[in-house]
Amino acid sequence: MxxxxxxxxxxxxxxxxxxxxxxxxxxxxxxxxxxxxxxxxxxxxxxxxxxxxLQENDVHEDQAAAELAKALVPDVRAAGLECTAAFTGRVNLVATGPGIVDLQADRLIALNSIDPMISFATVPNYQQMRKGGLVGTVKIISYAVDAEKLRSACALGSAAIKILPPQLKTASLVVSQNANRNDEKGISAIKTRLDALGITLEKVIATEHEIDPMAKALSSLKSELLLILTSSATSDSNDTAPAAVRAAGGQVERFGIPVDPGNLLFLGRIQSRPVIGFPGCVRSPALNGADWVLSQIACGVSLNENSFAQMAIGGLLKEIPTRPQPRRPKK
Structure with missing residues (x-):
């Protein structure tokens, strides 16, 4: 050009x-x-x-953007994405329903390394999306790009991004209570999170904050996803709520995550059903580690030690003003 x-x-x-x-x-x-x-x-x-x-081997910005978007999302229905019409060298990728973003980061980094004039920006991997949310944007920065470089970008980006929709459809919640706490706020916040993922909250059981009644409640539930909100924060993998999971025939796979707020979350299973023990910050609508774990579990992502370790990068989230122990004490 x-x-x-x-x-x-x-x-x-x-x-x-x-x-x-x-x-x-x-x-x-x-x-x-x-x-x-x-x-x-x-x-x-x-x-x-x-x-x-434009010269012989140049591709106009709009055509180039459309071709790259088509390569990134060859099957819009399978990917859960739709592509807008190209305009001024830009095509937006928009979620067609709820879910989390699943992208091939290494390939997309390589795509963006081909030529500064060929760019594809996205939200972070595993970010939760709602219908209509902007997932990524193709932008051809110059008025045209070299055809060979465009072909290379299309090859690297082929089917490299999609939305993982929720796989779980039902959930139940066990809430441990004491005389000083009514957890309607927490229940409401959790229901809002489930609604955003298209998950029905089938049942809420309130129990005393003791192992046996909590285990009995967990054993009675039939939902695909089991959730626990305790009146007292879980402080150890052998604390009351994790012990109740084990007493109900389950196992605890993880206690503690490198996301703040949200450190005190635990994850387990009862038979094949996932169990999430929420930290107290889930009572706030603000983004916290519980959102990350809930959305990934709901959308069928298997979490392992490496998965949790990766959450640490970017895992320092915005402080919640009402949390009882802020990061920096007031002077």
Whole structure:
């Protein structure tokens, strides 16, 4: 692509690089100059314009953006994404329903390394999305790009991003209570989170904060996902709520995650059903580690030690003003 000023009379078929007001009308940048434009510019006394001139191996920005988006999402239905029409070298990828983003980071980094003029920006991997949420945007920064470089980008980006929809449809919640706490706020916050994932909260059981009644409640539930909210924070893998999971015939796979707020979450199973023991910060609607774990479990992601370790990068989330032990004590 050639870029620079040329005589107006030689600009037919070129792309106008900068918007110009002439004869009281605005010619926007990016327009392909035709005879009528040349006459309009000349009549206004504009003898020179800055343009982009495509060469034999160049692909126009809109065509290039559309081709790259098609490569990234070859099957929109399977990917849970839709692509907007190309405009000014941009195509947006939008979620068609709830779920989490699943992307091939190494391939997308390589794609963005081919040419600074070929870019694809995304939300973080595993970010929870709602219907209509912007997941990524293809942007061809120049007015055209080299066809060979575009082909390389398309190959690297082939089917490299999608939405994982929720796999679990039902959940039940065990809430341990004491005389000083009514947990309607916590129940409401959890229901809102489940609603966003299309999961029905089938049953809520309130129990004393003791192993046996909590274990009995857990054993009675039939939902695909079991949740626990305790009146007293879980402080150890042998504390009351994890012990109740074991007493109900389950196992505790993880206590503690490197996400703050959300450190005191635990994850387990009763038979094949996942059990999430929520930290107290789940009572707030603010983003916390419970959101990350809940959304990934709901969407069928298997979490292991490496999964949790990766959460540490970016895992320092916004402080919740109402949390009982803020990171920095008040002076």
């Amino acid at each position: 050639k870029f620079g000023p040329i005589p107006t009379l030689q600009a037919k078929g070129s792309i106008l690089a900068h918007s110009i007001v002439c004869s009281g009308r605005r010619l926007r940048k990016g327009v392909m100059l035709e005879d009528a434009h040349i006459e309009q510019l000349s009549a206004s006394g504009i003898t020179e314009v800055t343009v982009a001139q």
